[in-house]
Amino acid sequence: MPQPGSKMRRKVCDRLVSTNLEAKRLAKAGNVGPLWIMAREQTGGVGRRGRSWVSQKGNLFASGLYPHSGNAQAAAQMSFVAALAVHETINHYIDAPSAIKWPNDVLAAGRKISGILLESGQDKDKAWLVVGIGINLAHAPQLTDQKTSCLADWSQTVPKPEQALDILINSYEHWREQFERGGFAPIRSAWLARAHGLGGPVIARLPNKTISGKAIGLDVDGALEIETAAGERIKIHAGDVFFS
Incomplete structure (x- = not known):
């Protein structure tokens, strides 16, 4: 049986300033996807609140571009869809205690192993959503405010970014379909089952x-x-x- 994301269009670039920037450029030119963009090297990645995202070669830098209803609450809830997809992708490759820290930071043994940044907009009559995802595959950048990890910390076999992207897209499409069928309720339930720190x-x-x-x-x-x-x-x- 084909995987839910097996027919998804992909654009793989050797080098970009930012996959989110490229996705927004395409959206403003009238191409609102669905499409996934990946860069083997990213020179100006940005995280939440404009923070710099360290982009070392060998890690995954990708952005999904999707048509969107324009509903702000639905756009925010897709952040949890993305977190579930990243959590599932990481667990496909490593056997480590993992959890999701609100709202969408995926942790391996309490260490940050990924980042997610959603951006949305509308040009003329087309609303769009960009789902930017970075996963530490081969390298764990050193951050001053939190501990980090990467797949290489847990396994001698590290996937290539293109391989990890395949797993990520399939997982994202699975959870996106769950959202479209059942709304936020099944996403919320799945997120709570993987949540870090609840009750503490x-x-x-x-x-x-x-x-x-x-x-x-x-x-x-x-x-x-x-x-x-x-x-x-x-x-x-x-x-x-x-x-x-």
Whole structure:
């Protein structure tokens, strides 16, 4: 039986500034996919909140470009779809304790092994969504604020980026189909089964305040639910979260 992503169009480039930038360029030119773009080398990768994404050759840098309804909540929920696909891809290759840290950081033994950045837009009558994904295959970049890992830390056999992309696309298409059929409910359930830190202490750093308490769940709209020491329940839709 063919895999769900086996017929997906791919564009593989030797070098790009950023696969997300290339996807947005295509979208603004009228090509809104579906299409996956991969670069063997990326010179200007960007993570969440404009942070630099270290792009060492041998790792996977890819972006999926899809037509989109334009619904902001649905776009945000696709971040969880992407996280499930990355988690599944990593577990295809290594046997390591893995989990998803809210909202979409995949961890191997508590160390960050991937990054996801979603961007959306609309030109004329065409709305689009870009799903940018980086997975540390051969190298784990050194970060100042968190520990990192890569597949090579766990296995002597490391897939080529093109091979990992095949697994990633198939997994993403599987979870995307689940989302289209059942909405966010099956995605939320699968995410919770793989969640890092739920039930434990958490600190959320927001632009204007810091919230501490216990991580108690994931709201139906994808927000992280925190219960403070005073018993107040707060929903976090965006921010940096740290689990003890």
